[in-house]
Amino acid sequence: MDHSAHHTDAAHDHATHEARHDGHAQGAVSWGMAAKATLHCLTGCAIGEILGMVIGTALMWGNVPTMVLAIALAFVFGYSFTLFAVRRAGLDLKSAIKVALAADTVSIAVMELVDNAIVALTPGAMDATLSDGLFWSALLGGFAVAFLITTPVNKWMIGRGKGHAVVHAYH
Template identity: 50%
Template sequence: MAAEGRGSHGHAQHHLDGGPPRVRRAARLGRPVTWASAAQATLHCLTGCAIGEILGMVIGTSLGLHDLATVALGVALAADTLSITVMETVDNAAMLAIPGAMEAGISSPVFWLLLAGALALAFVVTLPINRRLMSRGKGHAVVHAHAHS
């Protein structure tokens, strides 16, 4: 893992300590986090979620795994933070709850349309969570939303 300008601390360390010092300082000062910043950070998290989800679905389906095993594989590949865990929970619950979604298979446009809808729902649910975490100087989202500020 490459260092990110903080000695030997890398990306994973940011998850533990609430982000760079300037972000933690801004949170202590009560500086508000905009919905736009939260949306940008949530989109970043959603991208990671989607990559893990798609890899899990492709691998699980290709290996002929049961729906729950395929979902578990997708979660294992993507979930490393609270926001992504929420995203994974929401989008997988949606995929499992929609009749025929998992049975459609990865070669069906129906599957991809339903997955896109489930990921959009996950974004909407996770956006306020990320905004709250960011306003407290916490979470994965804060690192990426303020990395270049």
């Protein structure tokens, strides 16, 4: 038996397995997979943004510092979901940080750009308080539109082995 041929076949099988996730070949990513990755991102972003808005409002900060805090916390919470998942899978901290940055940066950035643009462009939303329905409708509407825009971005990235696809090797 030719052991080198067997080793090559095993390496090919492993590479083929790595290029697939949930039965989809790289490039053939389902909308469901992209939506799941986007929802994962949206959850972290929403927690961070809402917490930032609550803290900024409670401290009576202006719109700009509150928005900066909300965006920063959106990235922190967005990355943390991936970071904890890959750490749980056994990655060391440095490698886990690299995976989280590679997996989520574009997704979080697109989501934050869209969501914050919608809030900023909604008349009166920037001056609304936490008890105002306008604040919540602008924020939640922004999240909904951001989800719709970010999902195709994630689908495209996962199909090319980028973005959330880098996390799949550790699930």
